[in-house]
Amino acid sequence: MTLTFYTNPMSRGRIARWMLEEIGEPYDTMLVDWTQKPAALLDANPLGKVPTIVHDGAVVSEAAAICAYLAEAFPAAALAPRAEERAPYLRWMFFTAGPLEAAMIDKVLGVEVPEAKRGMVGYGGFGQAVDTLEYAVSAHSYITGDRFTAADVYVGSAVGWFTQFGLLEKRETFMRYLDRLQQRPAYQRAAAIDDALIAEAAQR
Template identity: 45%
Template sequence: MQELTLYTNPNSRARIIRWLLEELNVPYQVKVMEYGAEMKSTDFLALNPMGKVPVITHGDLVVTEVAAICAYLADQFAEKGFAPAPDSAERGSYYRWLFFAAGPLEMATSAKAYDWRLDAENAPEVGCGLYEDTINALETALKNGPYICGEQFTAADIYVGSHIIWGMVFKTLEERPAFKEYARRLQARKAYIHASHLDDALQERVPQ
């Protein structure tokens, strides 16, 4: 098996990948990166020119961007069942909501967090559209539950669920009943709890 390494910081979206790796239950190494000089070092920029985490290396392959890493790992370990079969109807929903969270949801909640102007005048030119429309669309992902792809828990739940959990914590996402119920379901998973404990312990040792 090719060596799998997660470059991470516990104060980052790399927590999402840690959660997925714990769900997959595959061996992996962890390389903790400090913000600042270490993430902007020549060696790390050779892996990710953006100078940010998470990054994974799998053998000689480098993958960056959280949604891309989620999709990659689910496919690489397809036997674990964290992505619907390629020829299934659920595969479209899986891709739809995985990349909806990476695009419109990320943009709309960032706009809310930083008070960026997003209104009827500029919404047609902004990829996420209006905040309320984006959140309403997100809610439709949960209507056929208990998971985004129906009965199957997938990497899309890990990615979308993380956005929902953090969005409610940081008040960039409305605490709608559907979101709260979904978050409780995900946070009760053993892998989520274990991954959180690992990163919380790491957080105590990493300079802020």
């Protein structure tokens, strides 16, 4: 089995790193410089985006897809949804990767969607998107219920990322959910690895 992980520690690669640490399988890390992307990455993903993984020749990009793929490819980690968890698992992972991400990017870019056009953007108004996220993380301890799954890696990463950069207000519901996830040993290992890589790069 070969598993190669293309990443930059100051990117959404941190999401995939966390997921890789959760599955507990060995993987090779290929660090990607923004200005000089390796040919192997461009061969695998013409966009040159990170994160990208190559698992026994199969290429997966997009952080949400990587989380879902790894959960299925390594069932021993028990991070894929059970039958009764599948609906919320897919619903909230796709919501976060689609409408919520779009809402946050529009906010960063200063895009104001006219009220009459909100039906076109998929997330309605920004406030609606945030309230919907709060609904998702407050219904249970985890996205699918009382059990941690790969959906929590992706949704939890989004909550952490967006609150860190001030795009998402630090509502009590969000912070309780985030604190619960950040207690996980795999999260802490992944964060330590990427934080060390950032510190090492800063000293060069």
